[in-house]
Amino acid sequence: MDRANAFDLLRDYAAANRHYDTIVLDPPAFAKSKRDLEKALGGYKEPQPARDEDAAAGGILVTCSCSFHVSPHDFLKVVADAAQDAHKIAARAGEPRGGQGSPNMLNVPETSYLQCLILSVTN
Numbered sequence: 001m002d003r004a005n006a007f008d009l010l011r012d013y014a015a016a017n018r019h020y021d022t023i024v025l026d027p028p029a030f031a032k033s034k035r036d037l038e039k040a041l042g043g044y045k046e047p048q049p050a051r052d053e054d055a056a057a058g059g060i061l062v063t064c065s066c067s068f069h070v071s072p073h074d075f076l077k078v079v080a081d082a083a084q085d086a087h088k089i090a091a092r093a094g095e096p097r098g099g100q101g102s103p104n105m106l107n108v109p110e111t112s113y114l115q116c117l118i119l120s121v122t123n
């Protein structure tokens with residue numbers, strides 16, 4: 001297994017035309033306050049492999065956000081924009097929410113900050 005800065009590694013792999021069956025992006029919270037929101041959205045968009053020329057084509061991309069200040073709407077938009085920029089079709093294959101440790105309670109919107117999209121990515 002490679003161990004590296006994810007931003008650099010994904011750029012290097014794309015430049016080397018390496019392909020993947022599955023990529024999991026589960027970064028730390030980029031938006032620790034509302035002030036960080038714009039920068040954080042850029043951080044979520046930058047490494048999305050759906051953006052890179054051939055990475056993840058025909059593969060599965062699992063992409064997550066644990067930033068309290070990034071809404072499900074914002075996160076979905078950033079991932080969708082990344083796919084559009086790359087001229088890729090990203091289809092939702094699953095969207096697990098919450099879990100035993102951090103339940104996503106329907107009547108408590110603040111608990112919906114843990115987000116995960118499972119996407120099937122094709123050209």
Ligand SMILES: C[S@@+](CC[C@H](N)C(=O)[O-])C[C@H]1O[C@@H](n2cnc3c(N)ncnc32)[C@H](O)[C@@H]1O
Pocket residue numbers: 004005006007026027028029066
């Ligand atoms: C939300 S946690 C992921 C937890 C992981 N999914 C697990 O189940 O153990 C974010 C992780 O990203 C790592 N990380 C932070 N910046 C990184 C970077 N630039 N490249 C690669 N990993 C990074 C952190 O060390 C941390 O372990």
